[in-house]
Amino acid sequence: ETGVTQSPTHLIKTRGQQVTLRCSSQSGHNTVSWYQQALGQGPQFIFQYYREEENGRGNFPPRFSGLQFPNYSSELNVNALELDDSALYLCASSPPTGMNTEAFFGQGTRLTVV
């Protein structure tokens, strides 16, 4: 089985621009979650998608949006980039969630906003 893959691995954007990050979920997983990990901090939950619908959202502004496709891959879009958006963005996939379900993480996309 293939693991969770994210693209690109690194990205540099200018303040005010828009960015799209991509995630392919692990085979058999229909749930994808996105996390933001600022330098020196733990990951923060952005949102989760289940069967192409948003299934929970963290404390992030609307300029953070997402999509999930029929093959369960996902995109994270960030509009009007700010310097504080510089972080490692992690995607995690899992089977239908329950409290004990393990999430499998990709290696992340390192976004730098200048």
Place this chain on the structure above:
Amino acid sequence: AQSVTQLDSHVSVSEGTPVLLRCNYSSSYSPSLFWYVQHPNKGLQLLLKYTSAATLVKGINGFEAEFKKSETSFHLTKPSAHMSDAAEYFCVVPNTSGSRLTFGEGTQLTVNP
């Protein structure tokens, strides 16, 4: 709301000595709890998880953790550190539906030769 607090931001041990990474949790219900490890330039990997079946949980690479409800703790231990254990460790609690994970701030483990 549930949360976890990792009591040490950095822990340094010598190779071959025991490892103790501390985590306290706060939850209004009996939680599940996880420990994840993050090596440089690699994704987060699950070390072990507590799901109320047994209070002492064994994970990969010789790590284990004990759930202590009276102390609201879930400390991670390993009897003998190896150089390859050097990484960032996160204590994690899911919400009741499992739709989101709440991470602690992380503990950076350094293993000295």
